[in-house]
Amino acid sequence: MSICQGNRLNVDLTNSEIGREKTPDNGIGARTWNSVTLLRELEPGIDPLGPDNILCIATGPLAGSSMIATCRFIASAKSPLTGYLGDSGARGFFAPELRWSGHDQIVFTGVSEKWVYLSIENDRVEIRDAAHLVGKDITETTLTLQEELNDPDLQVAAIGPAGENLVRYSIISCNLARAAGRTGMGAVMGSKKLKAIVVRGDQPVRPADPERFGNACRQLQSDLEGHREFEPRRRYGTTMIMDRLAEMGVLPAYHYRSTEFKDLEHVNGEALRRDHVVKEKSCFNCNVHCSRYNITRYNEGEGPEYEAQAAYTVKCGNADLELAVGVSNTVNRLGLDCITAGEVIAWLMECRHEGIITDADIDGIDLSWGSPDALIRLPEMIARREGI
Ligand code: SF4
Numbered sequence: 182m183s184i185c186q187g188n189r190l191n192v193d194l195t196n197s198e199i200g201r202e203k204t205p206d207n208g209i210g211a212r213t214w215n216s217v218t219l220l221r222e223l224e225p226g227i228d229p230l231g232p233d234n235i236l237c238i239a240t241g242p243l244a245g246s247s248m249i250a251t252c253r254f255i256a257s258a259k260s261p262l263t264g265y266l267g268d269s270g271a272r273g274f275f276a277p278e279l280r281w282s283g284h285d286q287i288v289f290t291g292v293s294e295k296w297v298y299l300s301i302e303n304d305r306v307e308i309r310d311a312a313h314l315v316g317k318d319i320t321e322t323t324l325t326l327q328e329e330l331n332d333p334d335l336q337v338a339a340i341g342p343a344g345e346n347l348v349r350y351s352i353i354s355c356n357l358a359r360a361a362g363r364t365g366m367g368a369v370m371g372s373k374k375l376k377a378i379v380v381r382g383d384q385p386v387r388p389a390d391p392e393r394f395g396n397a398c399r400q401l402q403s404d405l406e407g408h409r410e411f412e413p414r415r416r417y418g419t420t421m422i423m424d425r426l427a428e429m430g431v432l433p434a435y436h437y438r439s440t441e442f443k444d445l446e447h448v449n450g451e452a453l454r455r456d457h458v459v460k461e462k463s464c465f466n467c468n469v470h471c472s473r474y475n476i477t478r479y480n481e482g483e484g485p486e487y488e489a490q491a492a493y494t495v496k497c498g499n500a501d502l503e504l505a506v507g508v509s510n511t512v513n514r515l516g517l518d519c520i521t522a523g524e525v526i527a528w529l530m531e532c533r534h535e536g537i538i539t540d541a542d543i544d545g546i547d548l549s550w551g552s553p554d555a556l557i558r559l560p561e562m563i564a565r566r567e568g569i
Contacts, residue, residue, distance in 0.1 A: 281383060296375075298326070301378070319513065348564060357483060418471035435531070442494075453490065484506075484509055492523020
């Protein structure tokens with residue numbers, strides 16, 4: 182039941198050259214495609230932030246089809262964070278659009294002389310100037326490109342100031358807050374001076390046997406809706422994990438110093454849904470609708486998932502959920518991985534608690550547990566690489 186289109190786009194950023202080649206129609210997924218590409222084409226020992234790293238962005242054979250939740254792209258390269266194979270995935274609407282443009286994989290090599298973005302509109306692929314986007318966060322970059330190209334449905338994958346500044350845990354984000362967050366793929370994109378990728382496509386994915394494929398889609402949909410986790414996942418997304426970890430006695434409170442948090446009921450998934458969520462959101466072709474749009478006194482945005490919610494509440498000893506949600510929105514906009522950024526802030530708070538560092542070491546920022554000063558100012562400093 183093949184539905185592969187099998188086109189790989191090669192983008193040589195050093196020489197501003199674009200090529201296209203067919204890929205074998207063997208049905209393997211995005212992560213495997215990227216790993217095989219890196220295994221075959223990446224030289225050993227290269228600097229992950231140097232010109233020899235290769236950044237691969239791929240979708241799987243089902244992406245953009247009528248199969249439920251087939252919406253993920255994977256970004257892979259040698260990781261600047263670990264020095265090993267890095268890869269990270271994001272859902273949303275970017276991957277289906279890439280597929281509809283007739284491409285399964287984009288392989289970026291080299292480094293551009295100046296900041297650029299890649300524009301894909303079906304077969305028409307161009308490297309364009311991005312000087313006006315430098316310094317903009319992910320939301321600003323996305324909205325600017327959609328506005329200037331006069332297309333509110335344009336799919337944009339972008340980096341923020343963190344990626345531009347080569348923070349080793351920066352992200353590539355699509356649909357404002359769907360992040361390929363882990364292993365520093367945003368820094369690799371930033372090292373290539375590639376600010377964004379925009380894509381539009383109108384070539385539908387056609388299964389070889391539409392009837393059998395349609396039956397398989399309906400069966401999966403029905404199995405999913407009948408699953409006992411369907412309703413909790415729809416209501417709370419991953420934020421239901423907070424209470425479950427507390428029940429199991431493994432809540433990461435105060436940077437793992439405790440497994441208990443007395444204000445848990447004020448910062449858990451129920452509190453988030455009750456107090457800050459204004460709208461449920463979904464990825465392409467998924468009826469779980471597990472993501473949520475929030476409005477806080479600081480800003481607005483999508484999420485948080487469990488990891489960011491826990492990172493900026495219990496892990497940092499903060500009982501103010503609205504502050505945590507606002508910080509999560511800021512971290513997403515700056516293009517930082519919310520998990521690692523939260524870990525770094527909580528670790529700094531623990532270092533201060535243990536007397537290893539003082540507030541004076543970090544520009545006088547109050548680093549006590551739950552400090553709003555630290556939670557608001559540190560993400561900006563990390564993304565702009567200011568202070569220690
Ligand atoms: S809405 Fe939730 S469950 Fe559905 S694809 Fe997106 S992240 Fe996954």
